[in-house]
Amino acid sequence: MTESDLGIDSVVGNGVLRITINRPQRRNSLDRDATHRMVELIDAAPSDESVRAIVITGAGDHFCPGADLTSANERGDRRPRIGHLERALAAGAHRLIQTIWETQLPVIAGVRGVAAGLGCNLALVCDYVVAARSASFWYPFAARGFTPDSGSTFLLPRLVGTARAKQILMLGRQIDGATAFEWGMVTELVDDGDLGAAVDRIAAEFAAGATVAVGLTKWAVNHALELDLAHAMHQEAMVEELAIRSPDFKEGIAAFHDKRPPNYTGR
Structure with a gap:
């Protein structure tokens, strides 16, 4: 089965892996195979040294309205054994979110139209979210x-x-792009016609950055959410020890000394 058959398009260029959800027949909802393909692409990206950033977008008018429940319910009439939902989530949607959270590459989401359920979390787990004014975030x-x-x-x-999260989750409130930006759900809000250019700009900036330091910073911030101050600072010291061993660190210091922009190579 090809990527096109799965509804997931991918291309690497200029240091960026671009993943596009392209399932127009399902408005870009994700079935099991499409979800697994996204996991494969993101999981493999750090091993490709030409990739220094990842972009996730949806083709057409919508980002992703969530899991493809229609497709899932078409698999047969036989009642699955108890625990099937937990197992399916662990292998599919939850694995996708965890993979984005853990990958030591910056991940940018470009969101227009509907982002609901899994699609909403697919956007919010990314490190930089650019939303069009048409964007709508919904937990149904x-x-x-x-x-x-x-x-x-x-x-x-x-x-x-917590208060706003309960309002959104418990009452199923839909949040428009402007409110999402005001509340801190997304990083940047742009007109619909400017979404592609805004995503390209941020992706290029990340792709030109010190990839090792950027990835370690992401890892430290994500994991510090569960730590006290002392452990967070210990973690900072450990990742800084790794970062200063990279060639990009040496280039950053040399560029500062020479009063010129750094030319990072992602190593």
């Missing part, structure tokens, strides 16, 4: 009679606070 779980998954209860309170 409780409003449909079930509970949040794919990192909702971890990601959202950390971005907007």
